[in-house]
Amino acid sequence: MNNELLKKARNQANLxxxxxxxxxxxxxxxxxxxxxxxxxxxxxxxxxxxxILNLSAKEFNKIFLNEQLPIGND
Structure with missing residues (x-):
């Protein structure tokens, strides 16, 4: 998990x-x-x-899967 990206996503959601x-x-x-x-x-x-954080598939992949899924640029 990328905890810095999770924190960033939380802050962007103003939570x-x-x-x-x-x-x-x-x-x-x-x-x-x-x-x-x-x-x-x-x-x-x-x-x-x-x-809660309204994460896209790409953001989810970066935060929780360390970009292990082959998701295109969206």
């Missing part, structure tokens, strides 16, 4: 860690540790983050 944590139903401290890459997001949390 704090606390706000994202609330939307995910987790503690702010837990979200902070996940955003830093200390602990992993669950699949369910990742799916929610895609919607």
């Amino acid at each position: 704090t860690q606390k706000e994202v944590a609330e939307k995910l139903g987790i503690a702010t401290k837990t979200y902070n540790r996940k955003e830093l890459g200390v602990i992993d997001f669950t699949r369910k949390e990742i799916l929610k983050l895609i919607h």
